Amino acid sequence: MRRISYDLLFVLLAAALLFFLPATLKALYGKASVSYLSLLINATGLAILALSWDILARTGQLSLAHAAFYGAGAYTTAILLKLADWPLWLGIPLGGIVAVLLALLLGSVTLRLRGIYFAIATLAFAEVLKAVVQQLPTRIAGGAAGINVAALFRPAFIPGEMERWEVAFLRNQSYFLVYVGILLLSILVSILVQRSRLKPAFTAIRTNEEVAAVMGVKPARYKLLAFALSSFLVGLLGASEAHRIGSVLPDETFGIGTTVFALVTPIFGGLYTTLGPILGAAGLASVEELLRRTFEEGYLIGYGIVLVASILFMPKGIVGLIDSLKRRRRKLPRSAEEAV
């Protein structure tokens, strides 16, 4: 209980810091804060993507369907606005709910699949969902051309009272706070999973599903729960991103890149932890931007080298590296640390 209180305190502190971050950036960097906020929004989105995927991975399910749930959230809000002119904000939670429904459907039919077979089934699901969206009547889902999605925030420019970049700042600040809100919700969900009996249940299923079942853990129930939590969070992200990007297009919204980043980032940061995917997102986003600004040509080669090196020399990600440094300082053997 005390650990949960500490965790909640940490989340509240992080929330307070992040809430004031845009204003701090504006005070420090002026108009450049618009650009920095844009990068922070992308990094926050990556952290949500990674953490939501990691929650499912804790049950041992290597899902390649994350793009499907992201796309489901995005298309839900887009279709609702197109057909019924619903309130803008309603599409975001509904996007999460539709993603959950699809995840429960996928989860229930893939319960018996494991390893590579499960991965292939989830990958196929993402492709099928994209094809279904493309085949829906154009008046519903827009076909291959996609659907325009209205912006959540449209701050007005007041000539004489503000500069144009301040409009962009207000818009980015608002989106940043939305993304931070979803990230904090993801962190809370992750902490609750880690600090409740769900953690041993998820770990047992990941380690050996049969043994877990013998021990009284119900794999089907927990796996579906993990699917639902994970898809809800990424569905929220997809819906929010659709408003920010201004459109949904089948190939981009359901793009495999979403799944790849969702998978690579927690590996880089540290799997099966709350901090790992967040550190992974911060690390990867920073490395990419630093390399991009340093090298005009071939910055992605450097990015690739960093990724390969991290997998070779940090098999447990950034979190694993931090743990190992802590162990060295305390001079604790690996087994002693794990026992703690």
Place this chain on the structure above:
Amino acid sequence: MKKLLTLTAALLLALAYAQPVKIGILSPLTGGAAGTGQAQKAGFELALEEINAAGGVLGEPLEIIIEDTQATPAVALAAFEKLMTEDEVEFIGGGFSSGVTLALVESFRTFQPLVTWIGGAVSGVGIDGFDGIEELLGNEPWFFHIHPWDYQNTAAANAFIASTGVETVGLLHEDSAFGGPGAATSEAVIESQGIDVTLREAFKSTLFGGAGDFRATISKAAATNPDMLYWIGYDSDVLPMTSQVRELNFTPQYIFGTPPGWPTDFAAAPEAECVAGLIGFLPNLPTAEAQAFTEAYTAMHGSEPDNYMAALAYAQLWAYADAINTAGTTEQDAVIAALENGSFRSPMGEWSFGSSEITSRQGFDESMWLVFQYQDGKREIVYPPEKATAPLRSCR
């Protein structure tokens, strides 16, 4: 002495304020559309060297800052905002991908820089319930479009098809925003010319993760025995599509494709023979401008330009340089007027901004397109007749 001091101070002040003109470029240098982005970059580099050798812009060397969009909307948005707020550019160039352009609409409207934009061809005209780029930005005085719109591309392809005298066409198209809406429009236009479309079938492009196995789709088309196989896809689909057509012994009279670009050295592949395609520029275009561009490009980059995006990028940067020099200032209204009223150099010949369905600031229309055919390991221009370097050959 006092006069001399005043003069010196004024000169120093003028030098301090004589900032070089900076143009921010958004281009997909990496990712799935890197071929296009790299071609644009090569075109910009050549134009920049020529512009600065000719005295630069407003007496200062022109500067360009190229940002990689990866053809990804969120990355492009961050890149554009960096150009506007960190690099503080007043002019935006480059451009590619309708998805990226749609993501930038809101931010373009916020900052309202002067934008000249290549690509982003999905106009929205004729698509119910969807606002495309021409519909969203066509009436903005600061937005100039430098690439034919989707309906102009369709018109160019259909004019060629009609000119061949074929009676039946089998139409295969990739299923994204590029090939999907275009194919539906093409089918309607082809049939309105009295040509029967025997089949319209979608396939998944290799650009979007397709396996590159088009055999089932090609077999369906072959079963309808059309005079022409017309396919709409991406550069990466060229090789599997053409090799599988041969493998399945499908021999229509003409094989015609309209990907945005064609693979380098494809001409040397046996599958290439007789394949026809649509392209914006070819090095063997028989004009003095094309020859001069090709020679300069080859001298700088060591190979001939094989993607028309290089020619468009070259035209775009020169248009900016000429317009700003004509205006004599970087003040936006003056440069807009210079762009609207000027005529500019390009490898495709002299051009100016005119009207399309919605906008009155449209550079290049369907007349930009050439149809070429691979003949004996070379790309010969076969349409329009006034630019042809060889007659069209039948594949049968």
